[in-house]
């Protein structure tokens with residue numbers, strides 16, 4: 001690999017530091033007791049400043065693929081996990097999306113979500129926007145909130161016990177978030193089982209572990225340091241493999257692929273070979289136990305990853321449309 005590509009993450013970490021270190025220190029010094037008992041809040045303040053500097057550029061860089069992924073496929077009630085600043089709202093077709101539910105545990109980002117959503121025609125006042133402050137792994141809290149949340153089409157939505165709430169979401173979206181959530185396979189399986197309707201779509205845009213051994217090796221080297229600078233984001237997760245491998249277990253419940261639930265290592269997830277992915281593939285039983293969770297899968301990779309130079313990208317993206325069985 002070229003030295004410039006090997007050292008690429010250092011540039012990102014340095015930029016993050018220059019954007020976020022001073023304002024984070026200021027915030028901590030202003031109210032030290034607020035952070036003393038909750039050190040995780042420091043990471044949230046830091047990430048809010050990092051994303052204020054990076055978010056628009058990252059969105060701009062992914063605009064073409066997001067247009068292809070989100071606009072034609074997002075319909076009905078949309079749940080965006082790790083919404084960040086709500087950039088996803090830019091790609092929603094307002095005529096086909098009835099409600100934008102932005103799940104973002106970092107409340108420092110909520111004001112921007114509201115602003116982005118408002119520009120796209122979604123507002124809390126008419127029920128077309130809901131902002132949730134929990135983590136994607138907290139399915140119970142998500143269900144509880146959804147069961148109490150009226151939709152624009154059903155303003156008298158009746159509250160029911162969360163565990164009895166049928167799946168309500170038509171489209172689940174993850175853009176650069178499964179790299180960060182804890183226990184991503186379990187989290188996604190739980191969301192797909194409890195929150196996404198049968199026939200509903202999961203739309204994914206994630207940077208993933210490279211299929212190239214030399215690149216993957218450097219991703220694993222950088223991953224621990226990168227995760228400190230970017231709120232737990234792991235650059236060594238084979239999220240594409242995990243999502244494609246989601247299965248319906250013998251009990252009818254959904255499960256992830258075996259061996260992937262270590263916080264860090266993603267050994268054993270394998271890797272999707274080639275750049276074409278699984279174009280329009282109908283899913284049957286596949287290689288593991290149980291049926292695939294998906295009735296239809298379409299995946300593709302960021303352009304250029306199959307070239308010599310492009311293949312050295314440690315942040316190569318994978319995209320996918322997955323239809324729940």
Ligand SMILES: C[S@@+](CC[C@H](N)C(=O)[O-])C[C@H]1O[C@@H](n2cnc3c(N)ncnc32)[C@H](O)[C@@H]1O
Nearest residue numbers: 081082083084087106135136175176177180181
């Ligand atoms: C790299 S940003 C991506 C934001 C947005 N999806 C976008 O593409 O612009 C990752 C986001 O995931 C959020 N996040 C972190 N932990 C999370 C969790 N456990 N559940 C859901 N979101 C989480 C972060 O706060 C951050 O906003």
